[in-house]
Amino acid sequence: MRRLGDLEAEIMDRLWTWQRPATVREVCDDINTTRPVAYTTVMTVAGILHTKGWLVRTKERRAWVYTPARSREAYAAALMEDGLGVSKDRRAALLQFVEGMSAEEVAALRQALENVGTEAEA
Template structure:
């Protein structure tokens, strides 16, 4: 999976944070609170995200309402998977990754592994 570009990530971040459908106008207005950006630029990049499968859209009057197809967490997981794929030794890469985790992150990882283990046992 290709990492999102800066503006793509900025748009997706807003949509993930808002957790509701939004128009390009809403995204533009929010970005313009911190820096100027043209409506057409955001419209073009939002359409690109739709074409790439990152967003779904439904017509609402004359505007499109956009919502993310994948969660922020699914995106982060895909990036981690890609990172692991770059290594010839996935186990060693995982060890280095875990060595840099905080105690809270290691605890969360242990819990996730326990939960995945329960799901695998439950599946026929």
């Protein structure tokens, strides 16, 4: 999976943060509070995200309303999986990744591994 482009990431970030469906106009207006972007540009990129499977859209009156098809966490997990896939030695790459984690992140990883272990036994 390729990383999201800059504007793709901005659009997804807003939709993930808002946790509600939104129109291109809402997204565009919010982005324009920090930098200028054309409505048609946001509309085009939202359409691309829909085609890529990152957004679901439904028609409300005359406008498309967009909702993320996948969570921010699913995106992060896919990026990590791709990162591991680049290495010829996945174990070494994973070790490097874990060594850079905080104590809280290591504890969360341990808990996740325990949960996966108990789910596999069930």
